[in-house]
Amino acid sequence: MQTIRAVDWSSDGVAVRIIDQRRLPGEFVERDLATLDEICDAIRTLAVRGAPAIGVAGAMGMVVALSAFTDEPPARFRERVRSVGATIRATRPTAVNLPWAIDRMLRAAAASTNSPHVIVDALRAEATSIRDEDRAMCERIGMNGLPLLPDGARVLTHCNAGALATAGIGTALAPVYLAAAAGRRIEVFADETRPLLQGSRLTSWELTRAGIPVTVIADNMAASLMRAGRIDLCIVGADRIARNGDVANKVGTYGVAVAAHHHGIPFYVAAPWSTFDPATPHGGAIEIEQRNADEIRCGFGPLTATPEAAVYNPAFDVTPSALITAIVSDRGVHRPPYDFAPTPLPTAAAVA
Numbered sequence: 001m002q003t004i005r006a007v008d009w010s011s012d013g014v015a016v017r018i019i020d021q022r023r024l025p026g027e028f029v030e031r032d033l034a035t036l037d038e039i040c041d042a043i044r045t046l047a048v049r050g051a052p053a054i055g056v057a058g059a060m061g062m063v064v065a066l067s068a069f070t071d072e073p074p075a076r077f078r079e080r081v082r083s084v085g086a087t088i089r090a091t092r093p094t095a096v097n098l099p100w101a102i103d104r105m106l107r108a109a110a111a112s113t114n115s116p117h118v119i120v121d122a123l124r125a126e127a128t129s130i131r132d133e134d135r136a137m138c139e140r141i142g143m144n145g146l147p148l149l150p151d152g153a154r155v156l157t158h159c160n161a162g163a164l165a166t167a168g169i170g171t172a173l174a175p176v177y178l179a180a181a182a183g184r185r186i187e188v189f190a191d192e193t194r195p196l197l198q199g200s201r202l203t204s205w206e207l208t209r210a211g212i213p214v215t216v217i218a219d220n221m222a223a224s225l226m227r228a229g230r231i232d233l234c235i236v237g238a239d240r241i242a243r244n245g246d247v248a249n250k251v252g253t254y255g256v257a258v259a260a261h262h263h264g265i266p267f268y269v270a271a272p273w274s275t276f277d278p279a280t281p282h283g284g285a286i287e288i289e290q291r292n293a294d295e296i297r298c299g300f301g302p303l304t305a306t307p308e309a310a311v312y313n314p315a316f317d318v319t320p321s322a323l324i325t326a327i328v329s330d331r332g333v334h335r336p337p338y339d340f341a342p343t344p345l346p347t348a349a350a351v352a
């Protein structure tokens with residue numbers, strides 16, 4: 001089973017240790033992030049990426065960034081807690097896991113005593129809980145999604161929603177890992193995922209490492225593979241799930257969902273409860289991150305578009321809930337009509 005640790009404490013506990021995903025699949029390099037700038041830069045540049053992983057990195061990053069200031073007077077330190085949280089929160093706007101984790105950290109700080117040392121200890125405990133809960137949620141997503149993957153299933157996925165995107169075994173890939181561990185023959189088709197190639201660089205790397213057969217395809221192949229009867233189901237991750245079940249995920253997800261719907265192929269989304277955002281009524285209210293044009297013009301070196309041409313580079317798109325067969329979370333398998341109301345939270349029994 002997986003031993004990838006995309007984000008964790010460094011061995012001495014003073015930094016956030018990540019796998020630098022910009023270097024994969026060519027090089028496996030771990031980096032210790034020891035300052036606020038290093039943490040924000042790693043999140044912005046996708047050295048650490050994937051909705052759950054940036055939540056965990058952001059929470060741990062607050063501890064690292066605040067640890068150097070415990071000699072400050074309490075009032076000044078509390079102000080610093082707020083500003084560090086705001087700085088990390090602003091690094092990427094779409095995945096709700098990041099503000100969800102930062103808000104948890106701010107609540108933990110608010111509940112603590114006035115001593116900066118005690119506050120940092122409380123924050124470290126909270127960040128560790130966020131990491132551990134993420135691992136546990138990944139396992140439960142895997143268990144809940146397992147019945148959806150019969151022996152011999154041919155699975156299409158988009159982007160990377162595996163171990164590299166979480167603190168655990170992933171979300172969309174969690175059922176794949178558990179099905180393979182249970183002896184089922186699973187074959188994965190990984191969309192390469194333009195422009196930053198998370199599918200071909202990352203999904204193929206981690207599945208190969210786990211001994212699970214994976215075939216990388218150009219994004220524009222997915223629909224014709226479906227038409228040829230070579231895909232049994234699609235499963236992707238999510239960056240934010242609105243109250244009505246609309247899902248923001250890596251740009252290109254919507255096209256996969258449209259093609260799957262046209263061909264009558266189940267389209268599943270897998271996500272931990274930290275990705276659900278009941279405060280957002282529908283997908284149109286989700287802020288979509290716009291990224292640098294050079295990711296499309298020359299993301300990996302040589303120019304692939306004339307420099308004079310305008311470039312439009314949203315990192316995510318929204319898949320309407322009507323195209324989603326089911327959403328697999330750590331709490332169960334949710335089927336339409338979706339209504340992820342703020343309270344009360346559905347129990348596993350209510351949604352299974």
Ligand code: MRU
Pocket residue numbers: 046049050051052095158159160161162165166170171172198236237238239249250251315
């Ligand atoms: O820009 P990225 O690589 O952070 O985008 C990641 C995705 O879109 C994933 O599918 C999503 O975060 C789910 S990860 C479990």
